[in-house]
Amino acid sequence: MMDFLTTLADMLASVPFWIATLRIATPLIFGTLGVLVCERSGVLNLGIEGIMVAGAFTGWLAVFHGADLWTGVLVAALTGALCGLLHAMLTVWLGVSQHVAGLGITLLASSLASFAYRVSFPKVSTPPTIEPFAPLTALQGIPLIGPVLAAQTALSMLALLLVPLLAWIIYRTPAGLALRMVGESPAAAEGQGLDVVRVRTLAIILGSMLMGVAGAFLTLSAFNAFFFNMVNGRGWICVALVVFASWRPGKALLGALLFAAFDAAQLRLQQAGGILPYQVYLMLPYLLSIAALVFMARRAAYPQALMKPYRKGER
Amino acid sequence: MRLEARSEVSRGALLLAPLAAILFTFLICALLVAWAGAPVGRTYALLLDGAFGSRFAIAETLTRATPLILTGLAAAVAFRARLYNIGAEGQLYVGALAAVAVGGLHGGTGFDLAPQLLFPLMLLAGALAGALLLLGPAWLKLKLGVDEVVTSLLLNFVALLAVSMMLDGPMKDPLAMGWPQSVAIMPELEFAKLLERTRVHSGLLLALGLSVLMWLVERFTTFGFALRAVGANARGAAFAGLPVQRTVLCCALISGALAGLAGVGEVAGRAGYVTLDMSPGYGYAGIVIAMLAGLHPLGVVLAACFVAAVLVGADSMSRVVGVPNYIADVIVATALLAMLVAALLTRYRLRWGRA
Numbered sequence: 001m002m003d004f005l006t007t008l009a010d011m012l013a014s015v016p017f018w019i020a021t022l023r024i025a026t027p028l029i030f031g032t033l034g035v036l037v038c039e040r041s042g043v044l045n046l047g048i049e050g051i052m053v054a055g056a057f058t059g060w061l062a063v064f065h066g067a068d069l070w071t072g073v074l075v076a077a078l079t080g081a082l083c084g085l086l087h088a089m090l091t092v093w094l095g096v097s098q099h100v101a102g103l104g105i106t107l108l109a110s111s112l113a114s115f116a117y118r119v120s121f122p123k124v125s126t127p128p129t130i131e132p133f134a135p136l137t138a139l140q141g142i143p144l145i146g147p148v149l150a151a152q153t154a155l156s157m158l159a160l161l162l163v164p165l166l167a168w169i170i171y172r173t174p175a176g177l178a179l180r181m182v183g184e185s186p187a188a189a190e191g192q193g194l195d196v197v198r199v200r201t202l203a204i205i206l207g208s209m210l211m212g213v214a215g216a217f218l219t220l221s222a223f224n225a226f227f228f229n230m231v232n233g234r235g236w237i238c239v240a241l242v243v244f245a246s247w248r249p250g251k252a253l254l255g256a257l258l259f260a261a262f263d264a265a266q267l268r269l270q271q272a273g274g275i276l277p278y279q280v281y282l283m284l285p286y287l288l289s290i291a292a293l294v295f296m297a298r299r300a301a302y303p304q305a306l307m308k309p310y311r312k313g314e315r
Numbered sequence: 316m317r318l319e320a321r322s323e324v325s326r327g328a329l330l331l332a333p334l335a336a337i338l339f340t341f342l343i344c345a346l347l348v349a350w351a352g353a354p355v356g357r358t359y360a361l362l363l364d365g366a367f368g369s370r371f372a373i374a375e376t377l378t379r380a381t382p383l384i385l386t387g388l389a390a391a392v393a394f395r396a397r398l399y400n401i402g403a404e405g406q407l408y409v410g411a412l413a414a415v416a417v418g419g420l421h422g423g424t425g426f427d428l429a430p431q432l433l434f435p436l437m438l439l440a441g442a443l444a445g446a447l448l449l450l451g452p453a454w455l456k457l458k459l460g461v462d463e464v465v466t467s468l469l470l471n472f473v474a475l476l477a478v479s480m481m482l483d484g485p486m487k488d489p490l491a492m493g494w495p496q497s498v499a500i501m502p503e504l505e506f507a508k509l510l511e512r513t514r515v516h517s518g519l520l521l522a523l524g525l526s527v528l529m530w531l532v533e534r535f536t537t538f539g540f541a542l543r544a545v546g547a548n549a550r551g552a553a554f555a556g557l558p559v560q561r562t563v564l565c566c567a568l569i570s571g572a573l574a575g576l577a578g579v580g581e582v583a584g585r586a587g588y589v590t591l592d593m594s595p596g597y598g599y600a601g602i603v604i605a606m607l608a609g610l611h612p613l614g615v616v617l618a619a620c621f622v623a624a625v626l627v628g629a630d631s632m633s634r635v636v637g638v639p640n641y642i643a644d645v646i647v648a649t650a651l652l653a654m655l656v657a658a659l660l661t662r663y664r665l666r667w668g669r670a
Contacts, residue, residue, distance in 0.1 A: 046464065086652075090652065090655060093316065094656060094659055096656065099399050100602070100651070100655060101652070103602060103651075104648060107647065107651065108648035108651075111645045111647075114639075115347065115641040115642055118641055119350065232472075236465060237469075279477070279480040279483070280476075280480070282476050283472075286469045286470070286473050289465075289469055290466050290470070293455075293462070297459035297461050298459065311317075
């Protein structure tokens, strides 16, 4: 027992552990914030898994063809926006099932990415690579957290800055109020003169852009190439994290970091040659997400209009 | 633009909707084929030929359709009660594992029973494994209001890792030279072949029988009535005294069992053992099939044949012209979205301008 505790303490005190945690957390922060924005407007967006794949692919492709890294991020965001617009047309304009539409977008976006990859690179066996974002070594000087931040890239910093920005927008601006209103009570929002369809459409597009950037982080920062299975359920985990976070940006950051810390610890245990088969460790993130959903189930303060399509004059 | 509810839904529109969706899908995907630099007409002709052009092609399509009918039924019955089971992929894999556990671990660690007894046990174990995997998400939905979509999705990843663990451990085939594949089931337990020199197996009859059975259950039993009532309006159903929770749980068991049987069929009818790439997304395709079929159990058979034809045809087409076979997945996904819109338009009319 003492043994285990000292190992745990060693791990928590080690810089590489926290570097890994923040790196694993970054796509989850982008993705979770993306889901959060969509769901705050009352629309579930299960397209996230596919949007991340598509963003990872298009962002990487742009950079591969000579664009600079930030243009790549922008391309990924635009890809997300396009998928978001499609999702909004289906779920907000037409009001079809949000579950099925989201899954359809996931299937479509990920299969389109695979198809486009194969068309663009018909005969490669090893994935072509790009020069990814460099670590921000200038941050080394910051006391305490400097060494951890210095190993991260600009995209991780962007993710961390987005959290307070989004919280400010949601809680302190008219746009944020409109977002929350259409997610809680679209009829009342309509009564206040808000265009529910427009607010929801914009929210889904914005959220989906963040999901696209979440994918781009994988190809432009975490790795330097595009692989078919690289998203590997991260999108679904973000959907679970939003429930865990009670739809609050600050808690979303906390949830993503907590989750990433578990994931980093799991990797370490696996490398240390645990007694259990390595698959058990790989299962943990998914089981943990389910556990988080169950744990929060009773207190989850769902946006009241979540998954309810709104049609004017219809009850 | 606004939507106006139609006063009545015509039968013709319901039948026309999937056809319109499929037509639209092929028109859209023609753009992708052209982008890949292939002649559109020839590509589609090759696709059709690859799916139905010969006895062998038809046999391959039917072989592919077998698991797809079962996962399609699994999604259809669950969606009917508004239980969004997205976990058919995982349920298929645990069903396959259970089949090997009963039928493959003979001699040494397995059951020492006669094949006549093991065969039904194998089917039962596969069905039960799939059913139990969905029971958790269904129960959490009913008791705690946890969204079953996310839980059943996440369990797909867990199930696949469990398969990987089994293939490394207790079910590893020592003779597979390090390939991740399980021990094979007893040859006596394999499904009989239906056609000489093809891979079509009697699992197809099982799938067809089950779709007729599901249709009879939904149409003519009180359970079927409860299922439709719960799906149409759960609160109303509860108010009318229907056992909503029991109905949803039964529905979950049936849905999971159907997907589990798809896994048994893939083991006993095709390979004889489990591999990690056994299903190229049959579970997810089941959702598309259920939607294309309008959740009708008999329609599922047709929709499954369509999806199977696209998958088989695309494989054979991509060997001739340089269009990657991922086009099949794009076609299937586009068909799902197009069908969603087509189904909506059977119930609503689009009006331009303000009310």
